[in-house]
Amino acid sequence: MTQQPPSVPEAAELDELSRADVARLGSKLDDVEIVQLADRWPVKGTRAEKRAERGVAMWFTICGLSSLAAAGIFVFWPWEYHAPGSTDHWIYQLYTPLLGITMGLAVLALGIGTIAYVKKFMPAEISVQQRHDGPSDEVDRRTFSALVTEAGATSGLPRRKMIARAAGFGAGALGLGLGVVALGGFVKNPWAQDNNSALVTTGWKSISGEKVYLRRDTGDPKEVVLVRPEDLDAGAMETVFPYRHWEQGDEEALARALRRSDSPVMLIRLRPGTQVVQRKGQEGFNYGDFWAYSKVCSHLGCPTSLFEQQTNRILCPCHQSQFDATHYAKPIFGPATRALAQLPIDVDDEGFFYARHDFIEPIGPAYWERKS
Numbered sequence: 001m002t003q004q005p006p007s008v009p010e011a012a013e014l015d016e017l018s019r020a021d022v023a024r025l026g027s028k029l030d031d032v033e034i035v036q037l038a039d040r041w042p043v044k045g046t047r048a049e050k051r052a053e054r055g056v057a058m059w060f061t062i063c064g065l066s067s068l069a070a071a072g073i074f075v076f077w078p079w080e081y082h083a084p085g086s087t088d089h090w091i092y093q094l095y096t097p098l099l100g101i102t103m104g105l106a107v108l109a110l111g112i113g114t115i116a117y118v119k120k121f122m123p124a125e126i127s128v129q130q131r132h133d134g135p136s137d138e139v140d141r142r143t144f145s146a147l148v149t150e151a152g153a154t155s156g157l158p159r160r161k162m163i164a165r166a167a168g169f170g171a172g173a174l175g176l177g178l179g180v181v182a183l184g185g186f187v188k189n190p191w192a193q194d195n196n197s198a199l200v201t202t203g204w205k206s207i208s209g210e211k212v213y214l215r216r217d218t219g220d221p222k223e224v225v226l227v228r229p230e231d232l233d234a235g236a237m238e239t240v241f242p243y244r245h246w247e248q249g250d251e252e253a254l255a256r257a258l259r260r261s262d263s264p265v266m267l268i269r270l271r272p273g274t275q276v277v278q279r280k281g282q283e284g285f286n287y288g289d290f291w292a293y294s295k296v297c298s299h300l301g302c303p304t305s306l307f308e309q310q311t312n313r314i315l316c317p318c319h320q321s322q323f324d325a326t327h328y329a330k331p332i333f334g335p336a337t338r339a340l341a342q343l344p345i346d347v348d349d350e351g352f353f354y355a356r357h358d359f360i361e362p363i364g365p366a367y368w369e370r371k372s
């Protein structure tokens with residue numbers, strides 16, 4: 001025999017019903033048959049119940065403490081780079097792992113606490129529901145919300161003050177931690193120093209008029225080897241980094257110059273007689289057959305480390321963008337749409353390459369205030 005569906009009450013009639021009645025009505029209207037519904041703690045206030053309560057509260061508390069720790073680390077931990085060998089290097093190295101551990105622990109503890117609460121305090125229920133299509137109407141929405149609230153009430157949450165407080169602390173601290181991390185980047189004005197601001201300068205900028213030389217990375221951060229034109233064969237490419245004479249003997253400054261993400265530059269020697277096209281406003285940035293381009297790809301910032309000397313193409317391995325080294329490193333294939341930034345170079349009286357000045361446009365991918 002087919003079961004008759006219950007009549008659907010008007011919205012005004014719902015107001016007359018208790019929450020438990022509305023929840024039951026919701027089950028019936030949804031064609032839900034409750035096969036089993038049992039209170040997890042039929043005898044209230046037992047030691048086992050209190051133990052379970054403390055266990056859940058402990059996880060929410062761990063969530064809150066970890067979130068506060070993550071926010072504190074994000075704001076106060078010394079994150080600025082210190083070279084290997086310096087006393088502060090290990091402190092700098094801990095910054096990212098500590099942030100990951102504390103945020104990960106906060107999310108994990110919140111998840112475990114929530115699962116533990118559902119398993120230990122929500123009524124053990126087995127229900128069977130027929131599937132329906134289409135959106136929910138007003139009655140469905142109200143009965144569903146009553147079902148959820150009723151489940152919360154049946155689980156005893158209002159009287160489990162310890163869990164409620166710990167959950168509130170955990171969720172609040174996690175929200176605070178996420179908010180600090182999300183908004184922290186806006187605290188510092190990236191344009192505070194106008195044309196000297198970090199977004200528009202690189203390691204190639206001369207700070208007080210000193211020459212910035214092109215340096216080879218030998219694998220030893222303390223060793224300084226400058227580059228001269230005769231060091232490169234025709235068709236060769238070498239990655240170079242900035243060097244200033246005052247950095248000599250300063251191990252940390254030497255290592256930092258090699259590590260700066262905006263420093264790597266490709267120095268390319270085209271074969272003699274190669275036809276080139278210069279970019280408007282960048283005429284004379286080359287030194288004879290030598291051309292220097294930022295290695296930071298204008299697509300998403302990967303290192304464009306490959307130079308194919310037969311075709312004079314620079315290749316980015318990430319998404320296969322190709323740039324024409326004879327045509328001011330203009331993109332000719334792949335997703336990149338901007339040319340690689342070109343570094344103006346020259347050779348000093350002693351025959352060493354140096355940068356005439358910093359790049360004249362931001363390197364790498366676009367950002368919202370970029371003009372070129």
Ligand code: FES
Nearest residue numbers: 297299300316319
């Ligand atoms: Fe170079 Fe995408 S980062 S092609």
